[in-house]
Amino acid sequence: MTARPAFQGYRRPDGRVGTRNHVLVVPTVICSSVVAERIAAAAAPVGTALPHLAGCGQLGPDMRVTHDTLAAYCRHPNVGAVVVVALGCEQVVAQMLAEAARRHGKPAEIVAIQSEGGTIRATEKGTRIARSFAGLLADQEREWCDVSELVLSLKCGGSDYTSGLASNPTLGRVTDQLVELGGSAVLGEIAEIMGAEHVLAARATRESTAAHLIQIIGRVETEARSLGLDIRGTQPSPGNIRGGLTTIEEKSLGATHKGGERAPLEDVVGYAAPIARKGLTVMDTPGLDVESVTGMVGGGAQVVVFTTGLGTPTGNPIAPVIKVTGNARTARQMADNIDLDVSGIMDDTDTLDAAAERMFAEVLAVASGKQTTAEVLGHREFAIHRRNPTI
Amino acid sequence: MKAALVISHQDNVATALEALEPGRRLEIGQVAVTVVEAIPSGHKVALGPIAAGAPVIKYGSPIGLASADIAAGAHVHTHNLSSSRGRGDLQPASGPRDPQTRLAEPPDDLNGADRAPASPTRRTE
Numbered sequence: 182m183t184a185r186p187a188f189q190g191y192r193r194p195d196g197r198v199g200t201r202n203h204v205l206v207v208p209t210v211i212c213s214s215v216v217a218e219r220i221a222a223a224a225a226p227v228g229t230a231l232p233h234l235a236g237c238g239q240l241g242p243d244m245r246v247t248h249d250t251l252a253a254y255c256r257h258p259n260v261g262a263v264v265v266v267a268l269g270c271e272q273v274v275a276q277m278l279a280e281a282a283r284r285h286g287k288p289a290e291i292v293a294i295q296s297e298g299g300t301i302r303a304t305e306k307g308t309r310i311a312r313s314f315a316g317l318l319a320d321q322e323r324e325w326c327d328v329s330e331l332v333l334s335l336k337c338g339g340s341d342y343t344s345g346l347a348s349n350p351t352l353g354r355v356t357d358q359l360v361e362l363g364g365s366a367v368l369g370e371i372a373e374i375m376g377a378e379h380v381l382a383a384r385a386t387r388e389s390t391a392a393h394l395i396q397i398i399g400r401v402e403t404e405a406r407s408l409g410l411d412i413r414g415t416q417p418s419p420g421n422i423r424g425g426l427t428t429i430e431e432k433s434l435g436a437t438h439k440g441g442e443r444a445p446l447e448d449v450v451g452y453a454a455p456i457a458r459k460g461l462t463v464m465d466t467p468g469l470d471v472e473s474v475t476g477m478v479g480g481g482a483q484v485v486v487f488t489t490g491l492g493t494p495t496g497n498p499i500a501p502v503i504k505v506t507g508n509a510r511t512a513r514q515m516a517d518n519i520d521l522d523v524s525g526i527m528d529d530t531d532t533l534d535a536a537a538e539r540m541f542a543e544v545l546a547v548a549s550g551k552q553t554t555a556e557v558l559g560h561r562e563f564a565i566h567r568r569n570p571t572i
Numbered sequence: 573m574k575a576a577l578v579i580s581h582q583d584n585v586a587t588a589l590e591a592l593e594p595g596r597r598l599e600i601g602q603v604a605v606t607v608v609e610a611i612p613s614g615h616k617v618a619l620g621p622i623a624a625g626a627p628v629i630k631y632g633s634p635i636g637l638a639s640a641d642i643a644a645g646a647h648v649h650t651h652n653l654s655s656s657r658g659r660g661d662l663q664p665a666s667g668p669r670d671p672q673t674r675l676a677e678p679p680d681d682l683n684g685a686d687r688a689p690a691s692p693t694r695r696t697e
Contacts, residue, residue: 424614
């Protein structure tokens with residue numbers, strides 16, 4: 182181990198590093214989701230499924246996002262092998278998902294429910310493949326990897342006044358430190374940057390990146406306007422408002438602290454698109470927690486740090502999600518769902534720097550295999566962002 | 573335990589870290605203010621009078637406009653503070669702004685001088 186911070190990860194044939202080593206069971210379409218979940222359960226805990234509601238009856242951009250998100254999970258470094266479960270008549274092409282995995286050096290097989298002859302036969306065949314893959318993965322060992330290999334997803338949900346004062350600034354310090362060490366971080370939830378875009382745009386390394394950020398925030402604002410709706414109907418949420426947050430600007434300024442104070446904004450990318458640059462990236466995701474985490478993990482994040490004021494259970498099928506709260510009451514009441522308590526910042530028994538040091542250590546421990554509360558409790562929420570109606 | 577916290581010296585509101593009763597005296601740097609109504613923990617209290625239509629400042633940035641005159645020491649929340657963003661209900665008062673125009677806007681004092689106010693700078697006793 183070198184003097185630089187490091188973690189023990191799985192080195193992949195494509196050079197990327199995983200923090201988990203899952204057999205991913207991917208349904209191409211909602212119709213094959215139950216079979217996929219049964220196959221994954223039979224190979225648990227290595228097996229993990231991506232049950233979803235899409236894959237057919239979608240047009241243009243939505244179909245593209247569904248396919249690209251599923252393919253992104255097949256390529257993801259936290260995945261060691263892939264079983265694609267097809268129905269047989271859907272739009273998402275099973276072969277393309279399997280190819281996405283194989284191109285990145287992972288074994289991948291397809292089971293199709295119609296050609297196998299139904300649920301029982303498809304489940305049986307898929308289970309045999311998944312267990313055989315799990316056996317292969319069990320032989321792989323973790324190795325020391327430099328911290329610059331990490332892509333950290335920055336997320337907040339169930340925010341209250343402690344989020345902007347304690348947990349988000351703590352995460353911001355971790356972001357700054359990780360980026361200075363050559364790592365990457367990704368911030369999503371465009372609606373929750375609204376009102377704080379000047380903070381991020383000022384740190385953009387290229388004018389075009391700042392312009393892109395402003396443009397997508399303008400799009401979200403225009404969408405709300407074109408519907409004749411007041412964004413206050415959902416932002417801040419009723420829970421946010423009870424917690425003392427009044428406006429989206431206030432929520433956004435607190436939320437944007439997750440991105441640190443110094444980390445340069447290097448890129449703005451589409452939903453679940455590859456996070457290709459070191460430094461800070463903004464991803465175009467909605468504010469809904471599960472859709473947002475799904476997209477950022479699809480982009481390549483191997484660990485998620487999720488700050489919360491009121492407490493929330495969200496996990497992910499392939500990436501560990503670390504829950505952090507600055508609210509002492511939540512740390513007590515929802516202890517089952519909390520990995521890191523930084524509420525001492527609020528009553529001066531802890532400092533942002535000390536809390537950030539503990540958080541950084543926790544990120545490295547989790548990246549090296551330490552289970553998060555979300556993993557222990559089986560929280561594997563997954564939802565692909567949709568913009569248009571099903572046809 | 574601090575009673576309230578001000579994040580940036582440009583802010584005209586503080587965040588209550590405990591429930592504040594009317595008559596509670598807060599001293600924050602050069603500013604002293606007496607709480608005039610109950611402020612729930614986590615909610616905002618005005619550090620001075622804020623006129624209707626004026627920006628409410630937290631984290632050194634505007635978080636919306638006062639929708640009514642706000643007295644020093646008063647509770648600042650949805651009843652007297654209104655967001656300026658994503659307001660389809662106000663169309664076309666705040667129509668889509670040209671991204672280039674917005675980028676070209678020089679940050680005003682509120683946004684520019686203290687744009688990364690992560691550390692609490694002043695606290696009350």
